[in-house]
Amino acid sequence: MAHDALRQQATQRTNVTLAGLRILLWWAVANITFGVLLRVLPGVGNNAFWEMTALWNVVNLFLAAGGLRRAKHTAQAASLHGEIASIHRLEKTLLFNAGLDVGYVLFGVLLTQLSVDALQSSLPGWGYAIIVQGLFLFVFDLGFAGRLSRIRFYESILTSVPE
Numbered sequence: 001m002a003h004d005a006l007r008q009q010a011t012q013r014t015n016v017t018l019a020g021l022r023i024l025l026w027w028a029v030a031n032i033t034f035g036v037l038l039r040v041l042p043g044v045g046n047n048a049f050w051e052m053t054a055l056w057n058v059v060n061l062f063l064a065a066g067g068l069r070r071a072k073h074t075a076q077a078a079s080l081h082g083e084i085a086s087i088h089r090l091e092k093t094l095l096f097n098a099g100l101d102v103g104y105v106l107f108g109v110l111l112t113q114l115s116v117d118a119l120q121s122s123l124p125g126w127g128y129a130i131i132v133q134g135l136f137l138f139v140f141d142l143g144f145a146g147r148l149s150r151i152r153f154y155e156s157i158l159t160s161v162p163e
Contacts, residue, residue: 006079006080006083009083009087009151009152010083010086012151013083013086013087013090013148013151014071016144016147016148016151017067017071017090017148018068018071018072020140020144020147021064021067021068021071022064022068023140024060024063024064024067024140025060025061025064025065025068027057027060027136027140028057028058028060028061028064029057029061031053031054031056031057031060031133032054032057032058032061034050034053035050035051035052035053035054035055035057036050036054038050039051039054047125048121048122048123048124048125048126048129049125049126049128049129050125050129051122051125051126051129052125052126052129052130053129053132053133056129056130056133057133060133087148087152090148091145091148091149094141094142094144094145094148095141095142095145097137097141098137098138098141098142098145101134101135101137101138101141102134102138103134104130104131104133104134104137105130105131105134105135105138107127107130107134108126108127108128108129108130108131108132108133108134109127109131110127111123111124111126111127111130112124112127112128112131113127114127
């Protein structure tokens with residue numbers, strides 16, 4: 001009974017992880033596509049904004065693609081301890097990333113306020129793009145961590161294991 005519940009927990013964790021990474025992948029693809037297209041079209045707003053939007057999402061693309069590859073090839077947890085460790089590690093990583101996301105937003109705000117002669121026309125656009133990306137990632141990371149915490153049912157597995 002406990003082994004079946006453990007397998008079900010690991011499968012559910014994998015499915016939530018894959019769904020989250022697919023969201024990040026599609027966000028990255030859409031932002032790269034629109035960022036490049038709107039950057040090269042004349043007269044479509046702030047070129048620096050679209051430039052940074054595309055560049056920032058190259059990183060998101062690699063993170064999502066690498067995470068998808070790892071998640072698909074990660075073996076199911078062999079023990080309850082391994083499953084608990086896996087889900088807690090992922091939740092802690094996402095919450096740490098949410099903290100970094102706040103830093104990205106603050107850095108973006110700083111860029112919008114800087115005045116450097118050589119980059120004066122680009123800094124505000126880059127800053128606003130980083131703010132948008134940081135806000136998305138903050139919501140994404142907290143939502144992903146929240147979804148993982150809602151699927152945890154190993155507490156009930158622990159209570160069903162004889163002592």
